[in-house]
Amino acid sequence: MASRQVLLLAAAAIAAAILLVPASAEVFTVGDAAGWTLKYPATWTDGKTFVVGDSLMFTYPSDKHTVMEVTGADFKACNVTGNALGTWSSGSDTVPIDKAGRRWFVCSVGNHCAQGMKLLVVTADSAAQSPAAPPSSSASFVSGAVSQAMTAAGAIAAAALMF
Numbered sequence: 001m002a003s004r005q006v007l008l009l010a011a012a013a014i015a016a017a018i019l020l021v022p023a024s025a026e027v028f029t030v031g032d033a034a035g036w037t038l039k040y041p042a043t044w045t046d047g048k049t050f051v052v053g054d055s056l057m058f059t060y061p062s063d064k065h066t067v068m069e070v071t072g073a074d075f076k077a078c079n080v081t082g083n084a085l086g087t088w089s090s091g092s093d094t095v096p097i098d099k100a101g102r103r104w105f106v107c108s109v110g111n112h113c114a115q116g117m118k119l120l121v122v123t124a125d126s127a128a129q130s131p132a133a134p135p136s137s138s139a140s141f142v143s144g145a146v147s148q149a150m151t152a153a154g155a156i157a158a159a160a161l162m163f
Helices: 002-019 072-077 137-161
Strands: 027-029 055-059 067-070 086-088 092-096 101-106 118-124
Antiparallel strands (some): 067 086
């Protein structure tokens, strides 16, 4: 009898752990199908929400472009000779978004930045609540998840009792 109770408790814990896993981080391909090129769409960030834990994937021909992270002032002036905060040049670079705030990226080749090959990413803290979600949504989610976990645990326990 005690082993069945332990099995039931373990099943409930496993079900709750599976159901309460937060959404995984998203990898955004900068420019989507166009990639990080001179045809990069200036409106690419429109409608996207970036949070800490996401990543930016820059894909581009490595013999034609680069990725350089710069300050806001250097971004505005397209200054690619200033102090770079980071540089990438492989043609397939993943940049983790590890803090909330603004980050500025440009292509440092020729006048590409002046031609519009620049990106401003505004990142929200991953713990920040979405403005579209009502405050009770997390409580509702947890309540629903617990209910689902208990249902799953009950099903597992019933199956275990059959043996």
